[in-house]
Amino acid sequence: MQKSGYLSYYLFGVVCFLLFFGFLVSASISAELSAQWFGKPTYYFFHQLSAVFIACIAGFIFSKLPLNFLRKWSWIFILLNLILMILVFIPLFGKSVGGAYRWLNFKIFTLQPSELLKLTFILYLSALLPSKVSKKGDKKEWASIFFPFLAILISLILLLYFQSDLSTLAVIAIVGIIIYFVFGTPFFHTLFMLLLSVVSFLFFIAFSPYRLKRVLIFLGAIRDPLGFGYQTDKARIAIGSGGIFGSGLEGAPQSMLIPHPLSDSIFAVISEQTGFIGALIVILAYLFLFFVCLKIAFNTSDKFSQLFAIGFASWICIQAFVNISAMVGLVPLTGIPLPFLSYGGSHILAELIGVGILFNILKNTKK
Numbered sequence: 001m002q003k004s005g006y007l008s009y010y011l012f013g014v015v016c017f018l019l020f021f022g023f024l025v026s027a028s029i030s031a032e033l034s035a036q037w038f039g040k041p042t043y044y045f046f047h048q049l050s051a052v053f054i055a056c057i058a059g060f061i062f063s064k065l066p067l068n069f070l071r072k073w074s075w076i077f078i079l080l081n082l083i084l085m086i087l088v089f090i091p092l093f094g095k096s097v098g099g100a101y102r103w104l105n106f107k108i109f110t111l112q113p114s115e116l117l118k119l120t121f122i123l124y125l126s127a128l129l130p131s132k133v134s135k136k137g138d139k140k141e142w143a144s145i146f147f148p149f150l151a152i153l154i155s156l157i158l159l160l161y162f163q164s165d166l167s168t169l170a171v172i173a174i175v176g177i178i179i180y181f182v183f184g185t186p187f188f189h190t191l192f193m194l195l196l197s198v199v200s201f202l203f204f205i206a207f208s209p210y211r212l213k214r215v216l217i218f219l220g221a222i223r224d225p226l227g228f229g230y231q232t233d234k235a236r237i238a239i240g241s242g243g244i245f246g247s248g249l250e251g252a253p254q255s256m257l258i259p260h261p262l263s264d265s266i267f268a269v270i271s272e273q274t275g276f277i278g279a280l281i282v283i284l285a286y287l288f289l290f291f292v293c294l295k296i297a298f299n300t301s302d303k304f305s306q307l308f309a310i311g312f313a314s315w316i317c318i319q320a321f322v323n324i325s326a327m328v329g330l331v332p333l334t335g336i337p338l339p340f341l342s343y344g345g346s347h348i349l350a351e352l353i354g355v356g357i358l359f360n361i362l363k364n365t366k367k
Contacts, residue, residue: 007292007295007296007299007362008359008362010288010292011289011292011293011296011355011358011359011362012359014285014288014289014292015289015340015352015355017285018282018285018286018289018339018340018341019052019340019341021270021282021285021341022266022340022341022342023045023048023049024249025249025266025269025270025273025274025278025341026044026261026262026266026269026343027045027249028249028250028273029255029256029261029262029269030044030045030048030262030343031044031045032256033261033262044262044343047345048343048344048345048348051344051345051348051349052348052352054345054349055345055348055349055351055352055353056352058349058352058353058356059352059353059354059355059356059359060356061356062353062356062357062360063356063357063359063360063363064360065360067302067304067305067360067361067364070123070127070357070360071126071127071131071304072127074120074123074124074126074127074128075124075127075128077120077123077124078117078120078121078123078124078152080120081113081116081117081120082117082155082159084104084111084113084116085113085114085117085159085163086159087104087113088102088103088104088113088163089162093105095110102114102163102164102165109345110345110346111345111346112344112346112347113346114160114163114165114168115168115337115344115346115347115349115350116346116349116350117156117168117172118168118171118172118175118315118319118350119315119350119351119353119354121152121156121172121175121176122175122179122308122311122312122315122354123308123357124152125149125176125179125180125307125311126179126304126305126307126308126311127304128145128148128149129145129179129180129183129185129303129307130183130303130304130307145185146185146189149176149180149193150193150196153173153176153193153196153197154196156169156172157169157200160172161200161204164208165335166201166204166205166208166211166334167322167334167335167336168336169200169201169204170201170322170334171315171318171319171322171336173193173197173200174197174314174318175311175314175315175318176193177190177193177194177197178310178311178314179307179310179311179314180193182307182310183303183307214332214333215332217232217332230259231258231259231260231264231265231333232326232327232329232333234254234257234258234259234268235258235265235267235268235327235328236268236327236328236329237254237257238254238255238257238258238268238269238271238272239267239268239271239272239279239327239328241254241272242271242272242273242274242275242276242278242279243275243276244275244276244277245274245275245276245277246271246272246273246274246275246277246278247272247273247275248273249273249274254268254272255268255269255272255273260335262342262343263337263342263343263344264323264326264334264335264336264337264338264342265327266338266341266342266343267279267282267323267324267327267338267341268327270282270341271327282341283320283324286316286317286320286339287317289313289316289317290313290316290317293309293310293312293313293316293358294309294310294313296309296358296361296362296365297309297310297313299365300361300364300365302361302364305361305364305365308357308358308361309358309361312354312357312358315354316339316351316354319336319337319338319339320338320339322334322336323336323337323338323342324338339351
């Protein structure tokens with residue numbers, strides 16, 4: 001069997017494991033939360049199940065589209081995504097949660113365009129770089145990609161600033177710089193992008209009181225156990241109470257005290273229910289997925305496919321690292337979901353479309 005055949009099984013297996021594990025671990029607390037908020041214990045379960053089903057259909061569709069089509073029209077995907085990002089500020093379409101405008105309200109479902117932006121940005125950048133620069137790439141060719149990339153990066157910074165979504169900007173900026181660097185662009189370009197991103201983050205923090213307070217709490221300069229420090233403190237207690245083998249899937253009493261236990265804080269629930277062993281298995285699953293994506297990139301000679309696979313691997317693992325690190329106190333608290341595991345349809349949709357494109361790449365790999 002070809003290498004791509006084995007990689008297909010590995011990719012399918014690790015993604016299914018993460019999705020199933022997420023359903024399994026969150027089942028007990030989702031029933032209690034559903035009954036508390038909606039009067040029926042199955043609301044969250046079936047809501048997430050329907051989201052995963054729709055995302056699987058979308059992923060299947062993208063696995064069948066010609067790669068040339070995705071490459072050629074990648075700019076349309078990100079343009080439409082940017083339009084959706086702007087629509088969140090229009091009262092007719094946008095929905096504010098906690099004072100942040102990040103969601104579109106379509107009555108029967110909501111959509112967070114910034115989650116899709118992670119995917120469309122990787123798709124666009126993977127198509128842009130090989131199309132503008134030859135193997136030898138002179139200064140004019142490098143300039144032809146530097147300025148479009150800079151323009152779209154600044155646009156994303158502004159949009160995400162007004163949406164108060166620093167965590168998404170961090171992921172997009174880091175992944176974009178990785179793709180830009182891996183392609184072999186001049187070091188000065190990469191350094192400039194890095195400095196621009198760092199300055200933007202510092203600006204976001206300095207002129208946002210609640211972000212600055214989170215950073216100060218993280219650094220230990222101030223204490224706020226009943227306010228901004230509450231989620232992190234409760235998450236650590238839940239993680240510690242899980243011990244080596246966990247309290248079992250039948251319940252997670254400490255996790256019920258954490259804000260957003262099904263979404264941002266699900267790693268704390270996993271740690272309490274399955275212990276150190278379960279948490280380690282989840283981390284190893286992400287590392288294995290990263291390895292599979294890199295193998296997919298190495299097994300194809302198509303630059304677009306290589307860059308997308310590397311970008312996808314970076315996106316998923318950086319986001320997982322940031323989420324888990326926030327729960328154990330290694331980085332300041334963020335509102336970023338744990339890929340494939342957290343409750344929420346928008347990020348699952350983007351992630352499974354990305355997986356569908358990886359299967360598409362494998363299908364077109366001859367090695």
